[in-house]
Amino acid sequence: MKIRVYYEDTDAGGVVYHSQYLNFCERARSELFFTKGLSPHKENEFFVVKSLQADYIKSAKFADLLDIQTKVIEQKKASLVLSQIILNEKDEILFKMEVQVAYLKNRKPYRIPENILNIF
Amino acid sequence: MKIRVYYEDTDAGGVVYHSQYLNFCERARSELFFTKGLSPHKENEFFVVKSLQADYIKSAKFADLLDIQTKVIEQKKASLVLSQIILNEKDEILFKMEVQVAYLKNRKPYRIPENILNIF
Amino acid sequence: MKIRVYYEDTDAGGVVYHSQYLNFCERARSELFFTKGLSPHKENEFFVVKSLQADYIKSAKFADLLDIQTKVIEQKKASLVLSQIILNEKDEILFKMEVQVAYLKNRKPYRIPENILNIF
Amino acid sequence: MKIRVYYEDTDAGGVVYHSQYLNFCERARSELFFTKGLSPHKENEFFVVKSLQADYIKSAKFADLLDIQTKVIEQKKASLVLSQIILNEKDEILFKMEVQVAYLKNRKPYRIPENILNIF
Numbered sequence A, B, C, D: 001m002k003i004r005v006y007y008e009d010t011d012a013g014g015v016v017y018h019s020q021y022l023n024f025c026e027r028a029r030s031e032l033f034f035t036k037g038l039s040p041h042k043e044n045e046f047f048v049v050k051s052l053q054a055d056y057i058k059s060a061k062f063a064d065l066l067d068i069q070t071k072v073i074e075q076k077k078a079s080l081v082l083s084q085i086i087l088n089e090k091d092e093i094l095f096k097m098e099v100q101v102a103y104l105k106n107r108k109p110y111r112i113p114e115n116i117l118n119i120f
Helices: A020-034 B020-034 C020-034 D020-034
Strands: A002-004 A045-056 A065-075 A079-087 A093-105 B002-004 B045-056 B065-075 B079-087 B093-105 C002-004 C045-056 C065-075 C079-087 C093-105 D002-004 D045-056 D065-075 D079-087 D093-105
Touching: A002 A020, A002 C020, A020 A045, A020 A065, A020 A079, A020 A093, A020 C002, B002 B020, B002 D020, B020 B045, B020 B065, B020 B079, B020 B093, B020 D002, C002 C020, C020 C045, C020 C065, C020 C079, C020 C093, D002 D020, D020 D045, D020 D065, D020 D079, D020 D093
Parallel strands: none
Antiparallel strands: A002 A065, A045 A093, A045 D045, A065 A079, A079 A093, B002 B065, B045 B093, B045 C045, B065 B079, B079 B093, C002 C065, C045 C093, C065 C079, C079 C093, D002 D065, D045 D093, D065 D079, D079 D093
């Protein structure tokens, strides 16, 4: 998934604000659903972030066109661990993250449906 | 209401991102409720923004401590027009806005309750 | 310009947070530059928002794919007035705004360069 | 440091958007400077986030008044590891994070000045 960096994503340091990389990664996770004609939010069923480990390697700047890549590295009944990396147009890794997401139904852990597992 | 400008509020231009002034004004409107022990969001009743007219006079910068002032300029059964201004520590007006907010219950216009009118 | 609505754009009311529509419009203005191979931020030259008048007609929701349309309605030496509308996939107008942007060089009003005027 | 949760901090899930906890923690780090009459951003000197490990324990909701607590757990010449936790009004831990921040001067690692170390 390609994401352009706009003014709103940057801060007075001239680069992308640190928490914004998490937003980019979340957009990429959501877009995996959208491209399959599914929604990441089905009534009272959706994923939530449980934990994450993030490394900031190089700064993204205004106007950069970023590439966000996502893959599953661990799969359990009601949760996934994903590895996500953000690269710039020169294919330099700017940011990497391992994020554990849990699937909830009515705010309780719930087995991830088959059609959703197939997305990843 | 006093609001500090943090990194997240600024952009690569070095000043507060233009839509962030609207957030500051919304915080000030919400805080009017909180200081009276009320909530701006009661089940399916809350205000929504219908229209606004905003003037950007001078930029707020990182670390500024802003003062947001709110007053009612027009009151109808189910809506209010508020005037909000944002000042810096030197009492310079940075931003001013007239915003019309409508009171909704179950997503439909609804008469503003007496105790809420008393806040403003 | 097409913009997808992600979680980050919504608030607890279940719809897009009111100031986020301004961000969408700013992305659309910036993208006009990018599609022409230009940047909206050239050293110390860029546009800033001077004033805006916005109408909230219908709410955008999570997962909506929005269309942002921009046209010039007034052109002066160092400023433009743009009309921007946001539509959903059913071509319903959700939001419309008139925004005055001023061109600055070193934080002072400056004649808009010809190649930038040609974008709009 | 106390932080109120406003609409802008929440998402359509009805709770605080996951990356927003990082913003709250950054505000708390900046506020440590402000309360000592210092600025976290001195010309070309400031901290940047290098890595973080975050755990989401319980959700913060609209109108919550959060308490952010920060302590140093490791101190090097040009970087710090901080532990930050976010609690709600019932003193429940909602979020905890270990964040490594590096001190930069002109975008290069630089020894943290004594008066800044004293803040933490």
